[in-house]
Amino acid sequence: MKAFNYILTFFFLLLFFVQLQAQQNKLDSLQKYLATNPIDTSKASTLTLIAKQYIALGDFDKAIASAEQAKILAQKTDFQRCLGNAINTVGVAQMNMGDYDKAMANYKAALIIREKINDQIGIAASNNNMGLIYMNGKGVPVSNSEAFSWYRKSADQGLPLAQHNLAVMYANVLGIKKNEAAAVRWYQKAAEQGIAIAKTN
Numbered sequence: 001m002k003a004f005n006y007i008l009t010f011f012f013l014l015l016f017f018v019q020l021q022a023q024q025n026k027l028d029s030l031q032k033y034l035a036t037n038p039i040d041t042s043k044a045s046t047l048t049l050i051a052k053q054y055i056a057l058g059d060f061d062k063a064i065a066s067a068e069q070a071k072i073l074a075q076k077t078d079f080q081r082c083l084g085n086a087i088n089t090v091g092v093a094q095m096n097m098g099d100y101d102k103a104m105a106n107y108k109a110a111l112i113i114r115e116k117i118n119d120q121i122g123i124a125a126s127n128n129n130m131g132l133i134y135m136n137g138k139g140v141p142v143s144n145s146e147a148f149s150w151y152r153k154s155a156d157q158g159l160p161l162a163q164h165n166l167a168v169m170y171a172n173v174l175g176i177k178k179n180e181a182a183a184v185r186w187y188q189k190a191a192e193q194g195i196a197i198a199k200t201n
Helices: 002-036 040-057 060-077 080-097 100-116 120-136 144-156 160-172 180-192 196-200
Strands: none
Touching: 040 060, 040 080, 060 080, 080 100, 080 120, 100 120, 120 144, 120 160, 144 160, 160 180
């Protein structure tokens, strides 16, 4: 039995390092593209993608630095969609670092820009992020009703992660009227869009 546990542990460690290397390879490719592309709007988008890769690697300071560079280029070129994405990415990094007040301020700023340009996907992502802040009570008092409201907006806009979050709230969260039929419906919607964990609920 011990041999099986060692093999299983080795397999999972190997899988983890393969995924980590894939993230690093993607980051390296984006940095090469950034170095050779002279167009500021492309650079801004690429810097935002680089910031997201740094978040995936857990390097939040570099993520913020890259997203801040993207913000500067996006402002310079009036590339509002990228500006909203960069600001939101700064918020994600800050939330992961535990700086919830700054994260909330950036989520709100990104939402304002996204609403101004009618970026429906971005609006849905911002709404979900706001729900996360209220659900976890990070930088704000825990408010299940407020989290529910933000998740509901985002789920209605079709964001799979928000659909899953809303289903969890219908199924399990105090202060929200339990509704198993609604939970199942939202789990199914999330699962249909690729949220694997929703398939097991």
